Amino acid sequence: MASFDFDAARRWARFDPGHTLARRDDAALPFADEGELAGSALLLDTCVYIDRMQGRAPAVVSGLISTRQANHSTVAVQELMHTVGVLRPEDPRSADVIGAIERQIKAMPDHRLFEPDAEVLGRAALLAGMLCRLQGYRDDGRLKALQDSVLFLQALKLGLTVLTANVREFDLLLQLVPAGRVLLYRKA
Template sequence: MAPKHTSRKSVLGTIQATIDDIPEHRLHAPDAAIWGQAGVIAGLLSRLSNLPKGEGHERKFVNDALVFLQARQLGATVLTGNIRDFAFLSQLVPAGRITLYRSTGMPRSI
């Protein structure tokens, strides 16, 4: 959305209200150790995936690793349709728990 778009203020207000409605006990920020581990794991994913560099895959791998490691720290299971990346993650860090799904009619990524 462009900064001068007519609905920008309204949309940002709605997003802020939604975030404000989330109870504090539901928000968990990764600590420095999780960020460090996520960086290492994202680097491994990047090298193992053979995807082209500079197209945003590295950032996506960091985000996936953060979600995976944070869930592991909290004792939670990640429910995801991102089969390729999270299957790799579960092999690299077997202590994490994932539940993978594939929607009907969805193209296979692996």
């Protein structure tokens, strides 16, 4: 990680507002609007794939994906494959879910699938650690914070906007790193 500035990271990690961060009012957050579909290229959060597979994605999500360039992260691939691993093979519904996930992953064009680099991974670990400290996250919350931080910082580095329904999590990330770009939506 030759490009990773450990001293700057250590200074950044000292950030302490003296309280847990609170979720802001919706009016202060960047929610997607069907009247404003054009804009920067997107990096899709895992929830976008899941919501679309389950028919819970609102029309604005389809509009954004068809209007803007949609990009994918290996973070989402990892989370989707985790789902495949936890499904019970004996459950008759598992085969359909696995098939839907397979189709989603195979539909991701190689030239639109991005891997986070060492700098993003290092900074995301630091950011997730800060969130865990500030918010008191434990167990699964820690892993979720890490995955969200990687996706958020990967999008920032690539100049992309994260599309997500994870309002609370990405609001907190935007509070810590206001330069990030996120478009939020509510599930249908």
